[in-house]
Amino acid sequence: MNVLKEWIFTTDHKRVGILYLIGSLAAFAVAGIVAMLIRIEHTTIGPTITNNPHDYNVWLYFHGAAMILGFQIPVLTGYFANYCVPLMIGAKDVAFPRLNALSVWLFYAGIVLALATFVMPDPPDVLWTGYPPYSTITSGNTAFYTFTVLLIGFASILGGVNFLTTIAFMRAPGITWNKLNVFVWSIFAAFVLQLIFVPVLGSAVTLITFDKYLGTTFFDPTKGGDVLTYQNLFWFYSHPAVYVIFLPFIGIVYEILATFAKNRVFNYKMVVYGGFGGIVLLTGEVWVHHLYVSGMADWIRVGQMVTTLLISVPVGLVVIGLVGTLYKGAITFQTPMLYALGTLFLFLIGGLTGIPLAVASLTIHLSDTYYVVGHFHYVMAVAGTFAIFGGIYYYFPKMTGRMYNETVGKLGFWITFIGTNVVFWTMMDIGVKGMPRRYFDYAHFPQFEFAHQIMTVGALFIGLGFALAIFNWIHGALKGEKAPDNPWGSKSLEWTTATPPPSGNWKEIPKVAEDWHPYAYGNR
Amino acid sequence: MRVNCRVRVIVGAAAIGISMLAAVVAQAAEAVRDPARGWDRLWFEVIVDITILGLLFAAVAAYFLIRYRRRDPGQEGSAPRLSPAMAVGWAIIPAFVFIADDFFLAGNGWQLWNNYREVPANRIEIQLESGMYSWDYTYPNGVRAQNELRVPAGKAVLLRMTSRDTIHSHFIPDFRVKEDSMPGRVTYMWFYPRQPGEHVVTCAEYCGIMHSYMVGKVIVMPEAEFSAWYEQEAARFAQAK
Ligand code: HEM
Ligand SMILES: [Cu+2]
Ligand SMILES: [Cu+2]
Numbered sequence: 222m223n224v225l226k227e228w229i230f231t232t233d234h235k236r237v238g239i240l241y242l243i244g245s246l247a248a249f250a251v252a253g254i255v256a257m258l259i260r261i262e263h264t265t266i267g268p269t270i271t272n273n274p275h276d277y278n279v280w281l282y283f284h285g286a287a288m289i290l291g292f293q294i295p296v297l298t299g300y301f302a303n304y305c306v307p308l309m310i311g312a313k314d315v316a317f318p319r320l321n322a323l324s325v326w327l328f329y330a331g332i333v334l335a336l337a338t339f340v341m342p343d344p345p346d347v348l349w350t351g352y353p354p355y356s357t358i359t360s361g362n363t364a365f366y367t368f369t370v371l372l373i374g375f376a377s378i379l380g381g382v383n384f385l386t387t388i389a390f391m392r393a394p395g396i397t398w399n400k401l402n403v404f405v406w407s408i409f410a411a412f413v414l415q416l417i418f419v420p421v422l423g424s425a426v427t428l429i430t431f432d433k434y435l436g437t438t439f440f441d442p443t444k445g446g447d448v449l450t451y452q453n454l455f456w457f458y459s460h461p462a463v464y465v466i467f468l469p470f471i472g473i474v475y476e477i478l479a480t481f482a483k484n485r486v487f488n489y490k491m492v493v494y495g496g497f498g499g500i501v502l503l504t505g506e507v508w509v510h511h512l513y514v515s516g517m518a519d520w521i522r523v524g525q526m527v528t529t530l531l532i533s534v535p536v537g538l539v540v541i542g543l544v545g546t547l548y549k550g551a552i553t554f555q556t557p558m559l560y561a562l563g564t565l566f567l568f569l570i571g572g573l574t575g576i577p578l579a580v581a582s583l584t585i586h587l588s589d590t591y592y593v594v595g596h597f598h599y600v601m602a603v604a605g606t607f608a609i610f611g612g613i614y615y616y617f618p619k620m621t622g623r624m625y626n627e628t629v630g631k632l633g634f635w636i637t638f639i640g641t642n643v644v645f646w647t648m649m650d651i652g653v654k655g656m657p658r659r660y661f662d663y664a665h666f667p668q669f670e671f672a673h674q675i676m677t678v679g680a681l682f683i684g685l686g687f688a689l690a691i692f693n694w695i696h697g698a699l700k701g702e703k704a705p706d707n708p709w710g711s712k713s714l715e716w717t718t719a720t721p722p723p724s725g726n727w728k729e730i731p732k733v734a735e736d737w738h739p740y741a742y743g744n745r
Numbered sequence: 746m747r748v749n750c751r752v753r754v755i756v757g758a759a760a761i762g763i764s765m766l767a768a769v770v771a772q773a774a775e776a777v778r779d780p781a782r783g784w785d786r787l788w789f790e791v792i793v794d795i796t797i798l799g800l801l802f803a804a805v806a807a808y809f810l811i812r813y814r815r816r817d818p819g820q821e822g823s824a825p826r827l828s829p830a831m832a833v834g835w836a837i838i839p840a841f842v843f844i845a846d847d848f849f850l851a852g853n854g855w856q857l858w859n860n861y862r863e864v865p866a867n868r869i870e871i872q873l874e875s876g877m878y879s880w881d882y883t884y885p886n887g888v889r890a891q892n893e894l895r896v897p898a899g900k901a902v903l904l905r906m907t908s909r910d911t912i913h914s915h916f917i918p919d920f921r922v923k924e925d926s927m928p929g930r931v932t933y934m935w936f937y938p939r940q941p942g943e944h945v946v947t948c949a950e951y952c953g954i955m956h957s958y959m960v961g962k963v964i965v966m967p968e969a970e971f972s973a974w975y976e977q978e979a980a981r982f983a984q985a986k
Binding site for chain 1: 784788802805806809810824832840843846857910923924945950952955957
């Protein structure tokens with residue numbers, strides 16, 4: 222009982238982080254099971270496991286909303302940021318520990334609202350995008366969508382205030398901006414984006430609730446409103462949100478690659494200032510690529526085609542940094558490294574298949590097909606999840622003080638990796654041939670039935686692989702061998718604490734040598 | 746010898762010139778530049794482009810992974826520290842390569858875009874109102890049709906679209922074209938049906954519970970057959986009134 226109370230009322234950044242981890246993995250598990258339902262539903266043409274298209278739409282709403290708002294953003298900016306940032310910069314905690322606790326409570330409230338989808342009589346069926354007019358006329362409960370977004374968004378704003386302050390003012394003496402871990406930079410950049418853009422999303426979803434329940438007409442053209450306003454507001458946030466996910470997950474991959482290649486990060490300043498900086502500057506000017514077929518003015522569609530294509534510059538620099546970090550390394554292939562390399566591979570495919578989608582005229586055919594769904598699972602959904610799983614494996618010994626099972630870890634990786642490519646490659650293929658997304662039934666595309674069946678089998682492989690990983694963690698946390706303080710031989714600061722790190726992290730604030738650097742391997 | 750050489754050059758140049766001219770004439774003769782064909786061409790180009798980039802990155806990464814495996818425990822990486830010139834070079838040069846590729850793609854994409862947006866003057870213009878869950882077409886002479894869009898082969902078809910409830914998207918995969926229809930705005934799209942045949946129309950914007958059942962078809966008819974149908978329908982509509 223006391224232990225439970227200690228955890229619920231904790232203000233220790235590591236415990237807050239672990240609470241974020243548990244909540245977001247729960248969201249992932251439920252949203253993942255729902256993904257299996259979605260895939261199984263498509264095994265045959267016509268109804269397979271439910272007769273009611275509405276059920277399918279509710280599943281898809283939950284899958285999209287929970288995976289993004291309940292899993293990826295919180296696990297990256299909640300768990301990883303909380304657990305790692307203070308340890309990496311040599312701080313005893315974050316700047317505002319109580320605000321931190323409040324943020325995790327808000328997050329849990331949001332998760333509970335999201336899960337209510339499965340018990341309420343009129344669950345939201347507006348998909349994760351919530352476009353009006355449908356979201357304002359549906360008999361589903363759009364307010365639950367709005368409040369889920371608001372709670373989790375507010376949690377994230379609190380996180381932003383906290384982490385920007387922490388990184389700016391609580392670095393241990395000697396840790397200058399140019400000696401920050403790449404991951405710390407990625408969190409800094411991600412929270413800058415959150416602070417700028419979350420309020421826009423908040424206003425968008427609030428306005429649909431006003432329209433639906435209070436009779437305002439912001440999006441009703443018969444009374445002076447405009448339906449496109451919502452889409453502009455929504456994507457003004459939700460495109461940068463992709464980078465709120467991308468930046469931290471690629472930050473984790475940098476940490477893992479540097480450690481398992483025992484190598485310096487290739488061209489650190491190019492990655493941080495050119496790559497991350499470029500992304501922060503450009504990402505707010507490209508949202509119209511989600512509206513290429515929405516009837517926007519031609520000039521802005523063509524203009525944002527150019528800005529969207531230019532995003533390949535900073536992103537390309539980030540990828541060059543990743544590959545370059547392998548150059549002349551001393552590479553080993555434990556489970557976290559496999560996941561990190563898997564991320565690199567998936568992201569490469571996802572990033573490159575995004576280029577046709579940047580070209581407005583090609584998107585006239587591709588928009589809202591399975592090509593898009595395949596592409597964004599590659600680039601963000603599964604690439605991000607691979608990085609997250611790799612990161613959890615990487616910090617597992619530090620967090621729990623025990624080791625996981627290496628064989629089971631690798632087995633889980635390969636099963637998921639194969640399943641992922643089967644599912645999402647097939648998806649892009651039938652998408653180019655015309656399969657639209659968000660379809661309960663595909664009766665007028667019978668030629669795709671076999672592809673759908675292959676994807677269902679592939680999805681079950683993905684599920685099995687992820688389940689093996691989660692089993693491996695639970696088993697390792699309870700029964701694993703004792704782990705040393707620095708099992709991977711990393712030079713980075715977070716590995717210099719005891720395992721698991723005590724409250725307050727260090728007895729004294731650590732002092733770093735003049736020539737210290739988190740990636741100071743080899744001959745330097 | 747020298748004269749011979751010069752003659753060959755002149756003949757060669759003339760041949761090239763004539764064939765280029767022929768190509769231009771051929772294009773002009775085909776009065777309508779069909780965006781669907783342009784789409785297939787640009788898609789192929791872009792796929793080649795990204796495949797090359799992808800293979801390049803993958804090959805380098807695979808090489809490093811094999812070449813730089815750790816040989817003995819305790820070994821650490823030995824990447825040299827980059828000199829300032831190298832560091833800047835490694836940022837600027839790739840950046841310019843990417844920017845060049847971006848502008849190349851943007852240029853081609855823009856050209857095709859204009860093609861999609863500039864409707865040939867010789868066209869048939871049809872009004873479309875979408876609703877949960879049907880496509881309702883009105884022809885210039887007042888003929889109406891639901892979920893079946895009959896058009897003559899060999900003439901550009903322009904749809905002016907709006908919606909009476911939620912947002913829908915009129916998607917004809919075979920013609921590589923779609924555009925949303927929504928209340929309060931009129932959007933448009935056009936396509937060029939070459940030969941008689943049938944093509945699926947499907948909804949590509951989530952519009953409600955029966956979204957995946959919002960299907961129709963484009964029926965492309967030989968010119969004469971279409972005129973006969975069109976007149977007959979017009980008479981039928983007139984009678985009904
Ligand atoms: C675990 C394996 C996964 C499988 C098998 C899977 C499967 C699917 C499928 C089949 C769809 C499209 C359904 C349709 O359009 O009708 C979909 C949509 C989506 N998925 Fe996943 N997914 C997985 C993981 C993820 C993850 C990790 C994320 C995290 C961001 C994610 C985010 C989304 C989103 C945002 C959508 C769009 C929902 C919408 O159209 O509103 N998925 N997923
Ligand atoms: Cu975007
Ligand atoms: Cu629809």
